[in-house]
Amino acid sequence: MSEFALSDQPQHRLEQNVHKPLTKVEVLTEAHRCLYCYDAPCAAACPTHIDVPSFIRKITTDNVTGSARVIMDANPLGASCARVCPTEDLCEGACVLGKDAAPIRISDLQRYSTDWVRERNIDLFSPGPATGKRVAVVGGGPAGLAAARELARFGHAVTIYEAKEQLGGLNTYGIVPFRLPRAVALWEAEQVVKLGVAVQTNVLVGRDVSIGDLVDNFDALVLAFGMGNVPPLQIPGEDLQGVWDALDFISQVKSGQSVGDIGDRVVVIGAGNTAIDAATCSKRLNAENVAIYYRRTAREMTAYPFEYDFAKQEGVEFRWLCAPVRILGEGNRVRAVEFVKTRLELSDNSERPIPVSMPGTEFTVEVDTVIRSTGQSRLTSLLDALHIIHDGGSVRVDQQMRTNQPGVFAAGDCAFRRGVGDAMVVEAAEQGKIAAAAVHQHLLAADESEKWRGESHG
Numbered sequence: 001m002s003e004f005a006l007s008d009q010p011q012h013r014l015e016q017n018v019h020k021p022l023t024k025v026e027v028l029t030e031a032h033r034c035l036y037c038y039d040a041p042c043a044a045a046c047p048t049h050i051d052v053p054s055f056i057r058k059i060t061t062d063n064v065t066g067s068a069r070v071i072m073d074a075n076p077l078g079a080s081c082a083r084v085c086p087t088e089d090l091c092e093g094a095c096v097l098g099k100d101a102a103p104i105r106i107s108d109l110q111r112y113s114t115d116w117v118r119e120r121n122i123d124l125f126s127p128g129p130a131t132g133k134r135v136a137v138v139g140g141g142p143a144g145l146a147a148a149r150e151l152a153r154f155g156h157a158v159t160i161y162e163a164k165e166q167l168g169g170l171n172t173y174g175i176v177p178f179r180l181p182r183a184v185a186l187w188e189a190e191q192v193v194k195l196g197v198a199v200q201t202n203v204l205v206g207r208d209v210s211i212g213d214l215v216d217n218f219d220a221l222v223l224a225f226g227m228g229n230v231p232p233l234q235i236p237g238e239d240l241q242g243v244w245d246a247l248d249f250i251s252q253v254k255s256g257q258s259v260g261d262i263g264d265r266v267v268v269i270g271a272g273n274t275a276i277d278a279a280t281c282s283k284r285l286n287a288e289n290v291a292i293y294y295r296r297t298a299r300e301m302t303a304y305p306f307e308y309d310f311a312k313q314e315g316v317e318f319r320w321l322c323a324p325v326r327i328l329g330e331g332n333r334v335r336a337v338e339f340v341k342t343r344l345e346l347s348d349n350s351e352r353p354i355p356v357s358m359p360g361t362e363f364t365v366e367v368d369t370v371i372r373s374t375g376q377s378r379l380t381s382l383l384d385a386l387h388i389i390h391d392g393g394s395v396r397v398d399q400q401m402r403t404n405q406p407g408v409f410a411a412g413d414c415a416f417r418r419g420v421g422d423a424m425v426v427e428a429a430e431q432g433k434i435a436a437a438a439v440h441q442h443l444l445a446a447d448e449s450e451k452w453r454g455e456s457h458g
């Protein structure tokens with residue numbers, strides 16, 4: 001018999017949810033605490049404007065399907081968001097009860113209702129009457145799925161082109177399984193496909209299908225291709241074995257594929273949400289010493305506070321004001337990382353202080369695995385092919401998510417820019433909805449002008 005308890009085994013720990021669901025009694029107690037505010041601040045603080053009081057009241061009357069319908073109507077990614085939204089900055093942060101007591105546990109109630117319909121295979125929506133219009137969506141992550149769902153409900157024929165094997169984007173391949181199980185992400189995607197949305201997976205637009213063909217063959221296009229992989233650190237040794245791109249690392253783990261023996265000493269470079277996910281994943285793969293190295297301090301890091309707390313609880317250590325200089329190997333395998341200490345300098349041209357290396361403070365850390373996690377690069381080739389205006393890969397869109405090219409819309413991380421909103425699932429969902437509504441308006445306007453042209457020529 002194994003000397004390990006099941007809870008010590010990596011696969012089990014990877015699937016063991018960080019956050020337990022509420023019991024039925026807890027759900028009802030929590031739901032009855034809600035004041036059902038008129039003009040509820042929680043609904044206003046939710047980027048998708050879920051009618052929170054309405055879905056909570058439906059739980060108290062045992063109409064859980066109705067509750068889930070309210071949630072998913074406003075947010076096609078409502079089941080994922082129940083697990084990954086930084087709620088203290090959004091709905092729960094706005095709850096009026098939070099002034100004197102604990103705010104209502106909105107995300108836990110949202111999880112209860114969406115899990116209820118998911119576990120019972122209840123389908124919530126149906127497609128609209130066919131309009132005869134065709135729309136292509138490039139990317140099947142949260143933004144693409146939200147856009148596709150809404151377009152199908154308007155009655156348009158939608159095709160999603162997705163580079164990966166499965167839909168869901170970072171919900172399926174990025175956010176660690178112990179915060180967001182794949183089953184939840186795939187259920188949301190299935191809900192969209194069931195509306196008659198066609199899906200072409202394993203198809204990278206720009207390689208397997210030309211973007212020009214999509215423009216020629218569809219009445220409108222929604223770009224929802226997210227961002228790219230982690231950019232290189234541009235230091236020697238990055239190509240050694242045992243040096244990972246954080247997104248590849250997490251994707252491999254989340255897909256149930258082996259990442260090999262990562263050893264006991266893991267260094268993660270960077271301090272955003274992805275870095276935290278890579279570090280906590282390493283912990284759950286039983287690495288003894290996992291440390292995040294960041295060239296600024298806790299104050300400047302981009303990870304959500306709840307993620308930071310969670311990483312500390314999991315035993316991840318943090319080393320501030322250190323920048324990597326080079327990665328050292330033995331043969332072709334990583335052995336150590338050399339860092340240099342940094343200090344921060346204020347700059348007029350940047351919102352965040354600039355880290356400056358301090359020569360003579362170099363030090364070396366022995367490691368078995370290095371995970372690079374310094375943000376995501378931008379995907380520009382499709383934008384350039386379509387002459388779409390972008391700022392370093394962030395698509396320039398108006399309030400309706402329209403690009404400079406008529407009939408081409410963009411949503412989600414591909415349109416994200418620092419300082420304007422957040423790269424979050426709930427934002428991607430809302431932008432997908434807005435883009436779909438704008439596509440619909442565009443197609444109606446095109447019909448009107450066709451009709452008008454027909455009449456004036458007739």
Ligand SMILES: Cc1cc2nc3c(=O)[nH]c(=O)nc-3n(C[C@H](O)[C@H](O)[C@H](O)COP(=O)(O)OP(=O)(O)OC[C@H]3O[C@@H](n4cnc5c(N)ncnc54)[C@H](O)[C@@H]3O)c2cc1C
Pocket residue numbers: 084085086138139140141142143144161162163164168169170171174175176203204205206224225226227247250273274275277379411412413414422423424425426428
């Ligand atoms: C590790 C990690 C943890 C995160 N944690 C959180 C969290 O806790 N809470 C939260 O709200 N957000 C979190 N986020 C952010 C969130 O995942 C993203 O903001 C969200 O997924 C953006 O959705 P999207 O549809 O724009 O992009 P994506 O999810 O990236 O989806 C884009 C899709 O487009 C596909 N694609 C790309 N190029 C092409 C092409 N040429 N042809 C066809 N398909 C293409 C990709 O394969 C992908 O499936 C996290 C992100 C990461 C990386």
Ligand code: SF4
Pocket residue numbers: 045046047048049050052075078081082085087090091092106107110426
């Ligand atoms: S989607 Fe997110 S922000 Fe909106 S109500 Fe649900 S948990 Fe709160």
